[in-house]
Amino acid sequence: MRVRTPALTGSATTGLARACALALGALAALCGCDGSATGYQRGWAGAWTYGGAAFAPADPATFQPLSPHFGRDARQGYCRGSAVEGSEGATFEALSEHEARDGRAVYYCSTYRKAQEYWAYQHLRIATIPGADAASYRVLAHRHARDRHRAYDRGQPFAVRDAASFEPLSPRFARDAQRGYFEHADIPGSHGASFALMDEDDPGYARDRAHAWHGHIEVNQPNRGPHPVLRPLQGADMATLRALGRGYAADARRVWYQGEPLARADAASFRVLTEATAEVDARDRAQAWQRGRAVAGNDPGPSPGVR
Template sequence: MGLFSFLFGCSDSSPYQEKNGVWYFKDEALDNMPAENFKPLNDFFAKDEKQAFYRNEAIVESDGPSFLALGDHYGKDKNQVYYCDTHRKGQEYFTIKHNQITTIPEAEPASFVDLGQEYGRDKGNVFYKGKRFQVTDPASFKIVDYGFSVDRNRAYYQRVTVVGSEAGSFKPLDSHYSKDSLHVYHSDFSYGTDSGAVPFTKILELADPVSFKVMESGYAVDKDRIFYNGTILAGAPESLQILPFSYAKTDKEVYYLGNPVAHADAQTFIVLKTITEEGDAKDKSSHFKQGVKVK
């Protein structure tokens, strides 16, 4: 076994191990007995002289001699590119992992590369989780941060074009706000449609890209305005204070989750160190709980 490990790269730390003549991925026996020259490739892929394996499952019709593991999810051989992952079933209370092995017919094996974060690219297309999506220039496509990506022409949020964006100066600021030399943007998901969560981005028309900066808890400011999740709030930016328990205040207004707190006195408003039955904040005359005055 020691000689085998030396020759073929299977160490004691590999999830692929041979026990009593049977090969296992962790505690699961491989569903096909490996042929000669079985070789673990990384923590999820292996191959022998006939075929490749993802976790404990043989990849049907794969070519072992030419197979390459490109990362944790993508692999390829001389004929095909594969996307592999696991999924769980609700009827099993999500306790059991099942393998999901998908052939990507649109992908060209010779030029396909793994970009990380479940993205991949060949010379003409970009893929996410094995599915192709539209970009203007696949050759220059790259992942940036916080779900944002760019090619030489456009920026993208969750694989949807950020309309009006300038790729060369585009910069994500956090998981929602971004900006370029022309605009500031706020991105999020809309819910309640038949297609589930749908990503969208809006331009904050009045925001100044030069002075715009993200604060905390959805708040942001530029030289003239305060924003909460892309909505303009009243108040002077220089007076904004981000408080615990989703509160914020300026010299004149108190906000809870971006909504004005009625009847709150901004000058004396403070958040309590601990939440009590009386509330989570107070001013000189009243207590408040989750942004509502306690009677």
């Protein structure tokens, strides 16, 4: 015998679809089934997970996520599903992807991998930032922070002349009301109030009202590991000086590459190529250039795609 079911009307079909969608959404929220399994999720019977793995806070009834990586309960704070030892749950708060604080201290949470494990496993490191003043600690741009005493880069403190006005300009350059800084070091003779990047798209060059510098991390020097190099642009005409891109800068008379003057470059006609596939990265009326070196036997020809 064939059993016939009553046909659903359009309104009934729509209502059923909405009910199913709501039910599926609720199930996904409970199970954390969003395809990513990241952050803190509360599943069946109130059990918590972090990143898809079981997570048991000390006080499950009061636990609350603060961000994808940080959480707290009435007893303590948590980072990536692990307790922040010595933290105070009632005042614990997330400040950034890596930083959190309570009423007593500031904490930095990061992950790392080990070469001997072939980089296969992710490990967690939670550290109290030494000497940080929790009440005045403020997260800034480019992985930096400051409190009333000093500045910080990824949780590591360094001294500045005026912490209250400290401002990072890029991952490497910064300033306060008194000085400019490169890689945490005070730039002698710099004027903090006028210190700025020459070009936001070419953050290797910085200047103030009277001087200019190029800074980079040197990685190609034999028998020496990576280290910061800061070069002043000696004799630069500040009125006409400009960053050109790809490590070059020029004024009305000279051209520099990474802060080194190019003796044979023609400033008036010097142009940097914007095409990443070009065999050279710059040209002037007499020759072509690659990373600050004249390229022998390369006909300059026409110069399409320059800035």
